[in-house]
Amino acid sequence: MFKSLCVSSASLAIFLSLSTPALAQSLTPTSTMEVKQSSSTDINSQELEKFAAAIQEMRTIQLESRDEISTAIDEEGLSQERFREILQAQRNPEVESDASEAEMAKFESATQQLAQIQRNTQSEMKEAVQGQGLEVTRFQEILQAVRQDPQLKKQVQQMIQNN
Numbered sequence: 001m002f003k004s005l006c007v008s009s010a011s012l013a014i015f016l017s018l019s020t021p022a023l024a025q026s027l028t029p030t031s032t033m034e035v036k037q038s039s040s041t042d043i044n045s046q047e048l049e050k051f052a053a054a055i056q057e058m059r060t061i062q063l064e065s066r067d068e069i070s071t072a073i074d075e076e077g078l079s080q081e082r083f084r085e086i087l088q089a090q091r092n093p094e095v096e097s098d099a100s101e102a103e104m105a106k107f108e109s110a111t112q113q114l115a116q117i118q119r120n121t122q123s124e125m126k127e128a129v130q131g132q133g134l135e136v137t138r139f140q141e142i143l144q145a146v147r148q149d150p151q152l153k154k155q156v157q158q159m160i161q162n163n
Contacts, residue, residue: 043142043152050132051142052159057128065121072113076106083110 043051073083086107089097099107129139146152 043145047134047138047142048152048156049159050134051139051146052156052163054129054132054134054139055156056160056163057131058125061121061124061128065117068117069114072117073110076110076113078103078106078110083107 070080073080078086082103086097086099086103089095089099126136129136134142146156
């Protein structure tokens with residue numbers, strides 16, 4: 001389903017616009033010039049290249065995680081749509097759930113599996129960042145700067161597209 005792991009500008013923009021709970025708990029890409037950010041964070045080209053490589057790895061991890069989630073729900077005998085319906089009913093007290101006991105048991109089992117998948121995904125993402133030679137806190141600083149600076153964001157997008 002997600003055979004292509006090529007990261008487009010749109011998917012990067014979406015990824016960069018999302019929060020990074022897994023990690024919380026036009027300039028030339030090869031320039032060695034320091035880029036001054038509004039958050040007073042200096043980001044050199046090496047760090048930006050490491051950041052872009054980590055983003056690519058994290059995107060791959062995220063796609064694999066989505067597949068695992070889909071499989072876990074399917075293996076419990078629930079459709080993706082039915083799982084979402086039950087989830088929405090659980091989150092919104094004004095919505096009455098019409099789920100049977102059997103569906104609720106499947107839902108609970110799937111939810112436990114999804115929690116484990118999420119923990120594994122978070123761990124793999126942290127390893128991806130550290131594997132690129134960045135500390136998680138530094139990755140977060142760069143992520144914040146990229147979110148705030150359109151030029152920097154464009155630079156990261158170019159780095160990803162060129163790899």
